[in-house]
Amino acid sequence: MSIQISPSILSADFARLEAEVASIAEVADWVHVDVMDNHFVPNLTLGLPIVESLHKVSALPLDCHLMIENPDRWAPAYVEAGAASVTFHAEAAYAPVRIARSLRSLGARAGVAFNPATAIEPYADLLPEIDMILLMTIEPGFGGQPFLDVVLPKIARARQLLNDRDSAVWLQVDGGVSPSTIERAAEAGADVFVAGSAVFNADDPAAAVSHLRAAAQAAAVRD
Numbered sequence: 001m002s003i004q005i006s007p008s009i010l011s012a013d014f015a016r017l018e019a020e021v022a023s024i025a026e027v028a029d030w031v032h033v034d035v036m037d038n039h040f041v042p043n044l045t046l047g048l049p050i051v052e053s054l055h056k057v058s059a060l061p062l063d064c065h066l067m068i069e070n071p072d073r074w075a076p077a078y079v080e081a082g083a084a085s086v087t088f089h090a091e092a093a094y095a096p097v098r099i100a101r102s103l104r105s106l107g108a109r110a111g112v113a114f115n116p117a118t119a120i121e122p123y124a125d126l127l128p129e130i131d132m133i134l135l136m137t138i139e140p141g142f143g144g145q146p147f148l149d150v151v152l153p154k155i156a157r158a159r160q161l162l163n164d165r166d167s168a169v170w171l172q173v174d175g176g177v178s179p180s181t182i183e184r185a186a187e188a189g190a191d192v193f194v195a196g197s198a199v200f201n202a203d204d205p206a207a208a209v210s211h212l213r214a215a216a217q218a219a220a221v222r223d
């Protein structure tokens with residue numbers, strides 16, 4: 001299992017996004033872009049024009065996390081705007097298989113996100129249709145919230161499900177990931193880690209990414 005780190009620009013300075021992304025370009029695997037519509041979550045962030053602009057200047061692939069209603073309507077446009085991976089919420093999707101197929105047919109990876117209270121089991125048979133499961137370890141909407149340990153058993157169940165099916169689907173966690181929580185998430189079986197405030201509120205964002213990666217790698221080996 002290879003560990004990947006996807007820093008979330010939600011905690012970056014939105015007036016200096018190019019420089020903020022450049023600051024982690026040598027050490028991170030992805031840039032996590034949180035799209036919020038003030039309907040699915042009580043916050044409003046950014047949308048297609050900013051993803052397009054980021055795509056032009058980012059050396060890293062864009063990992064777009066859509067916290068929006070009606071991803072059926074909007075998700076494919078994020079691939080056209082330059083996203084290499086697009087994750088939509090299970091709670092918001094009307095036809096998840098149709099969305100995932102359309103993302104993949106446009107050449108992107110397809111992810112499905114689950115809020116803390118949403119069960120993953122109904123998706124077990126759909127795994128061949130997707131590339132990543134995102135388990136929220138906070139209630140989505142804001143950066144800087146504490147990691148919810150109550151999600152750890154779900155991370156472990158998701159890892160078991162993937163192992164039982166010999167699945168190569170990635171298991172991403174998002175929310176409250178920090179040097180003090182990443183080990184628990186890695187031990188439970190996550191392999192892709194989103195971190196916003198732990199990276200962009202640090203004095204040295206690149207060092208913060210390296211530190212998170214080392215901690216996750218150590219925990220994954222121990223497990």
Ligand code: DX5
Binds near residue numbers: 032067142174194198
């Ligand atoms: C919140 C977003 C997260 C957020 C994580 O709804 O999906 O990606 O930026 O921020 P931290 O790492 O600060 O919890």
Ligand code: ZN
Binds near residue numbers: 008032033034065194
């Ligand atoms: Zn996110």
